[in-house]
Amino acid sequence: MTTFTNPVLAGDRPDPAVIRVGDEYWLTYSSFESAPGLPLYRSTDLVNWTFEGSALPEPLGSTFAVDIAEHDGRFFIYIPFIPTPWSALADASIFVIHAPSMRGPWSQPIDLGIRGAIDPGHVVGEDGTRYLLVNGIRMVRLTDDGLATVGDLEQVYDGWRYPDDWVTEAYALEGPKLLRRGEWFYLVSAVGGTAGPPTGHMVIVARSRSVHGPWENYPANPIARTRDASERWWSRGHATILRGPGEAWWMLSHGYENGFRTLGRQVLLEPISWTDDGWPVAAARDIGAAQPAPVDAAPQGPSVGFALDATAFRLGDRWAFHAPSPGEADRLRLDGSDLVLQAKGADPADTSPLCLVTGDHSYEIEVDVELGPGPVEGGLLLFFNDQLFCGMGLDGERMLSYSGGHRTHWREPAPSARRLRLRIRNEEHIVTSWYALPGGEWVRHGLRYETSGYHANTMGDLLSLRPAIYSAGEGHVTFRGLRYRPLG
Structure with a gap:
């Protein structure tokens, strides 16, 4: 049996965004004040990733958590840029780039006019209309081509409240990622703050039959959290749940390695099962231990010079x-x-x-x-x-x-x-x-x-x-x- 050990993408790769394209998976992450920005990685098994290029040669600011979407055969990356001393932006601003394939060529960034928001998450509603959710969790309608907004941001979900005695950095409802399974839309988001105490960041889930809500919180939230500082992986959050090879379900998120915060937030993979009444469950007892790999996954290679x-x-x-x-x-x-x-x-x-x-x-x-x-x-x-x-x-x-x-x-x-x-x-x-x-x-x-x-x-x-x-x-x-x- 092939096993793997986290991280599946080592080093500072925070806020991973991933999409399945046929039998492949494509991933990028927050590149912050780096140029080029938005490195693109490809995988066939979710364990082994290959660099394929960068989607953003000239960032307009610090590049925060993005979302990747495909609609009618075209690909989109929704990007929040944060002002820096070298940028022309005055506030957090969400842009979009698009391409005919994940390999590009990618367009120049297009301003969606959304200010003061981060962490976009794309979804197509039950009526075929496109929407963008942001931290908060607020939602705005997109035009059919996904390149402009219609109306203003509206509050659609207030999150799940953890017990007050849990040690976190801040509540910080953020990182919405959406999927549709059966008759349900699932909203996967993060609370607890992305740094701070190791027990802070966590993954929560809500579901609704409509993107407009009402959203029902999973009674067993959070589905992933560092519960004790003795664990290998800290501050787990910003997760995406998707179908993997063999149609099994998996979750990618990020976390700090115990004792090595210096390496930044690294990409973590863990299996997802589903309850009889349709809720996702993070099935691994210890994501720091070796665990069974997705079907037909190649063995992980060692770090090489x-x-x-x-x-x-x-x-x-x-x-x-x-x-x-x-x-x-x-x-x-x-x-x-x-x-x-x-x-x-x-x-x-x-x-x-x-x-x-x-x-x-x-x-x-x-x-x-x-x-x-x-x-x-x-x-x-x-x-x-x-x-x-x-x-x-x-x-x-x-x-x-x-x-x-x-x-x-x-x-x-x-x-x-x-x-x-x-x-x-x-x-x-x-x-x-x-x-x-x-x-x-x-x-x-x-x-x-x-x-x-x-x-x-x-x-x-x-x-x-x-x-x-x-x-x-x-x-x-x-x-x-x-x-x-x-x-x-």
């Missing part, structure tokens, strides 16, 4: 810019097997580093860094956001050391050079660094860091700690021979 091959490099596949300005990808140039990154900003805090999503507890990354002419700085980091990062860089005169989002006072006795090899090893939050002249021996950096606190609850920012390369100042930095390998 890679060497960056510039000839096959694709933004969105492992790598994306953090907090990009419009046209950020123009900073990157491929020169044979090298990556050449144009400088931006004065230091790591105000540049847009090129970041790597990882789901490994321990790993090592190294790269050869060569500064171009002029006053330029480049290096290798572990990067959470512009206020929280650690690592090292060089400016041609000295080595620059960073910790806690600040340049430290430590004067590392590295050679004054415009080219060095750099290596960072993260062993379950203990971070050690090395440097070497080309062809020389590795020298351990004098500082080590402990990064278990580099996570969302520390910063109030729903991101993850990622290896990153950066280029700041004036001119460019060339990165060669980048290698990543998991440890253990």
Whole structure:
């Protein structure tokens, strides 16, 4: 019997949205301040996923939880954008993109005129009319083509209230995902807050014979929740229930791994059964343990390392810019097997580093860094956001050391050079660094860091700690021979 172990998509992949297309499944997730945005993954078994491209080359803001829909042979992704310092938006705004297939080509974002709302969920009502639900839970009618709204948002569901003594972050009714089974519409949503205490986030279900309600709450809510901080997966929520291979039912959601909030919210899979009176039940006793895989699923492969091959490099596949300005990808140039990154900003805090999503507890990354002419700085980091990062860089005169989002006072006795090899090893939050002249021996950096606190609850920012390369100042930095390998 083939089994699988969560996560089925490791690393920071929050708010997964998934759709079945024939015998395939397509998934994307909140890409926040990354460009390109909305990475697209494909699977035939819900366990093994392959990157296929990105749907959003130029995000209009921070890209929050989306929904994917198919209607009359056309595909739609409904996107909430949140204002950022680099965007032109003044409020949370919901847009839509569309394409003839999940492979694209995807349209430019179209403004639906919905303000102050997030977490769209698409549904076709019992009369064939299209609607969009948002956090709250409120609903607005869509035009037949799904590219505009008709009327205003109206409250349609008030949620399910958990006992007051449950320890959560906030009530936060959000993440509506809808499905139709038999005569019932099912509304799957989240309450309890997406970060905060590990016992907060949860999955609740309501049903109705009409998208207009009234909605009946499942008497056994919630169907998924972290009940104790000793469990492997925390803050489980933002779920989609759908038919899997062999017509069995499954649920995909996200959660933080116990002890590794630094990795962000990862994609979780668990089986769904149905009661005799038509309610979904999350059937797994422990989603942290190995469990039977969907029918004909291939075995999960181990995490593997890679060497960056510039000839096959694709933004969105492992790598994306953090907090990009419009046209950020123009900073990157491929020169044979090298990556050449144009400088931006004065230091790591105000540049847009090129970041790597990882789901490994321990790993090592190294790269050869060569500064171009002029006053330029480049290096290798572990990067959470512009206020929280650690690592090292060089400016041609000295080595620059960073910790806690600040340049430290430590004067590392590295050679004054415009080219060095750099290596960072993260062993379950203990971070050690090395440097070497080309062809020389590795020298351990004098500082080590402990990064278990580099996570969302520390910063109030729903991101993850990622290896990153950066280029700041004036001119460019060339990165060669980048290698990543998991440890253990």
